[in-house]
Amino acid sequence: MRKEVDRCVKRCRICQVSKGTSTNAGLYMPLPxxxxxxxxxxxxxxxxxxxxxxxxxxxxxxxxxxxxxxxxxxxxxxxxAVNVAQLFFRDVYHVHKAVHDNLVRANSKYKQDADKKRRQVDFEVGDFVWAVLTKDRFSVGEYNKLSAKKIGPVEIVEKINSNAYRLQLPSHIRCSDVFNVKHLLPYYGDSSNDDHGAHSRSNFVYPGGDDAGPSVEDRSLAFLKAHDRVTKGASQKWP
The missing domain is CATH 2.20.25 (N-terminal domain of TfIIb)
Structure with missing residues (x-):
């Protein structure tokens, strides 16, 4: 019976004109x-x-x-509408435009003062540099006061902007390959004449690498063991 009533209502022109309910058709389209x-x-x-x-x-x-x-x-x-537009320009547009202009002037003045103690340094893609390792670039437990503070020479592979460069770091270095220009120093040697390549001990010094060599603690322990052997040998010669 219900199906028959629904079919009759759907076909009835008077019923359709009289009913004004909306449906759930159409998916939600959010504003951008x-x-x-x-x-x-x-x-x-x-x-x-x-x-x-x-x-x-x-x-x-x-x-x-x-x-x-x-x-x-x-x-x-x-x-x-004309007065609404005038209110908008007076209380919204001009206020934020004034704030923007003040920020531009403040940034310009701060840059002028800050650049008095700075100098511009530019590198090109393909240049070799020394990279300064700050404490935050070391893994937990690897940093100590006697750790190497620079690695190099490393090649610049991308110039992101005048203050940021991407370097070609060796695989054993586990830190970001993007360095600020203040942490880069020009390399004046000829990297093409290095006998052991870019991963040699003479070129790269970094804790945790394959070519890092013995640590300060290992060298100290070896020295103490050698000192003990020398002391025992000298004491055995005396009656």
Missing amino acids: VPSQPWVDINIDFVLGLPRTQRGNDSIFVVVNRFSKMVHFIPCKKTTD
Whole structure:
């Protein structure tokens, strides 16, 4: 019976015209996520508020969809589109433009002061350099005060920008291959004439590598053992 009623209702023009319910057809389509602030905004109005001494009875709401920052601008219910645009430029656009200009001036002044104690150094892809190893580039337990502080020569394989370079590190070095220019020093030797290649002990010094050699602790222990043997041998000669 129910199927017969549904079929009759679907075919009845009067029933279809009279029924106005919506269906669940159509998948959800979210709004695109903005990539920077104040590029994609939402605006709305809060109406019907008590009138203020200046005659305002509404609020013009501007929401930045990127950071969710909100501007609440008093207005009137009778404010037209031209006045709304003027309010937007006065209370939103000019405010953030002034902030942007102030940031640009502050960055420019800070760069000018900071560069007084700095110098520009440029390397090219294919150059060989010494790379300074900071403490954070060592694995846990490998760093000590007598550890090698530089490795090299290593080749520059990519110039990311004027302050960052990607290096061709040996396989046993377990750290990022991107170095800041302040941690790079020019290599003045001829790496093409190295007899043992790029992974030799004369070129690379780094804890944990295949060519790292004995550590300071191992050398100290060997020295003490040798000293004990010499002391015992000398004591046996005396009656």
